[in-house]
Amino acid sequence: MVWTFALGLWGLSRQDSVWRDEAATWQVAQRSTAEICHMLENVDVVHGFYYLLMHVLFECFGPSTTALRLPSVLAMGVAAACVAVIGHRLAGRWAGLGGGAAFGLLPAVQFHLQEGRPYALVAAGAGISTLLVVSALQRRVRASYWVAYGGTVVLMGFLNWLSLMILPAHAVTLLWVRAGRGVRARWAAASAAAAACVLPLVLFSRSQSAQVSWIPPLTWHMMIGPAVLLAIGGVGALLDRPRTGRLPIAAVGLPLLVVPQVGLIGLSLVQPLFLERYVLFSLLGLALLIGAILGSVVRAARPRFPRASRWMLPAAVAVAMVALLPQSLAKRSPASRVDDVLAVASDVRRLKEPGNAVLFIPSARRDTKSVSPDAFADLRDIALAESPERSGTLKGLEADPARIRTAMLSQQRILLVTDAAQVARPVTAERDKTKTSVLEEYFRAVADEQVRGRRVTVYERRAPAR
Structure with a gap:
């Protein structure tokens, strides 16, 4: 746990950068409770x-x-602490320490370790709920354990309802170890209650499914990453040699890794949803199986090399840390994200002049203004008809194209905030097409700055032709 904390605190500010996903958290968290509920x-x-x-x-x-x-x-x-405790209980001290240390080093974990989004919290819930299941399988537990299990799964579901795929993963574990009827009955009751609590959120969120319409359809090359993870997990499962009377670590780790990954792939065949962060919690299973590999190596070496075996795990962690160092540094750099809303706000502050107007293409780039309102002081947002807070949206409601055109033609100097050329998508919305055409026909660019995936261009009105 301390090791993972240290990795998380290392470069936490990412050079004072915030990208678009985190900007959504930042701007919404600063609204009132009523405004959040309205949104x-x-x-x-x-x-x-x-x-x-x-x-x-x-x-x-x-x-x-x-x-x-x-x-x-x-x-x-x-x-990470839950991985270590589970690994220790199921496969010994070295497997627990190895799995817990490996978890913090996984590239996807390092990415989301410093993200202002809910996926790390879901991973914590997955660790706690899995630890509760393991406890119930190892000994007789009080009913409060199952209440805690159901409550943890509910919280996970409220943070990301796709995390409910942990329930079939735990079901596979119970079937694998042939859990007693009482354990299965209590698990089923807790799971059913948790799923029932989250179901209204699942049903209501379907009406907002347009939010994920940008996710591309599943392709074969998207399967490479999951295939590699499953292969590593498979090696860990094969090397697992459970002691008599002990639960096999493969029975816990392999379903936790495989079921969410395969489940998300299956859902993506119906509606494109394949983003690794949705099943980030499945990497707890991978870490457990990596711990099983490390524990097996240490146990195999101990009879012949009793002293050297003690240093095998620290050496493996050190080698992994060095091997992953370039990637670790990259993930703590602003360049690791597609853009930086704070960097472009600094350019706006420097380039603006009193009486200027501002436009955003697409309107979602208004997140820069929402996160850094001081940088846009004295700038007229001429396309905005209703603010994000009043409209209950993330980007606000803009006027119709005709009104935007009229407002633009009344300006002498306009700042345009948009995506940098290398990440910009083609303009498709009619409002954005209007903004672009008016700027090209009646204005000329006098300044252009691109920084960390965002761009601010200053336009001045062309002199009328004589």
Whole structure:
């Protein structure tokens, strides 16, 4: 846990950068509770519980990159601790320590370790719920354990309802070890209650499915990553040699890894949803199986090399740390994300002049203004008809194209905030086409700055032809 905390605190601010996904958390968390609830009626209801949690944290500690990301660091530390405890119980000390240390080093974990999004919290819930299942399989537990299990799964579902795929993963574990009828009955009751609590959120979120329409359809090359993970997990399962009377670590780790990955692939055949962060919690299973591999190596070496065997795990962690160092540094750089809303806000502050107007293409780039309102002081948002807060949206409601055209033609100097050329998508919305055509026909660019995936261009009105 301490090891994972240290990895999370290393470079936590990412050079004071915040990218678009985190900007959504940042701007929503600063709204009032009523405004957040109003927004959830229209968009992002799947993250509503997380936004309310971050709202409380921002109220207590103020908005900052530390307050934004520290919950993820703490949650990943809890997840790593759960991996270590489970691995220790099922395969011994070295497997527990190896799995817990390996978890924090996994590239996907390092990425989300410092993200102001809910996926690390889901991973912590997965660790806690799996530890509760293991406890129930190892000994007779009180009913409060199953209440805690159901409550943890409910919280996971409220943070990301796709995390409910942990339930079939645990079901496979129970079938694998032939759990007693009492354990199966209590698990089924807790699982059914948890799923029933989350079901209204699942059904309501279907009305907002347009939010994920940008996710591309599943392709064969997307399967490479899951295939590699499953291969590593398979090696760990094969090397697992459970002692008499002990649960096999493969029975816990392999379903936790495989079921969510395969489940997400299956869902993506119906509706494209394949994003690794949706099943980030499955990497707890991978870490357990990596721990099994490391534990097997140490046990095999101990009879011949009793002294050297003690240093095998630290040496393996050190080698992995060095091998992954370039990637670890890259993930703590602003360049690891597609853009940086704070960097471009600094350019706006420098380039603006009194009486200027501002436009955003697409309108979602208004997140820069929402996160850094001071940088846009004295700038008229001439396309905006209703603010994000009043409209209950993330990007606000813009006027119709004709009104935007009229407003633009009344300006002498306009700042355009958009995506940098290398990440920009083709303009498709009619409002954005109007903005682009008016700027090209009646204005000329006099300044252009691109920084960390964002771009601000200053346009001045052309002199009328004589």
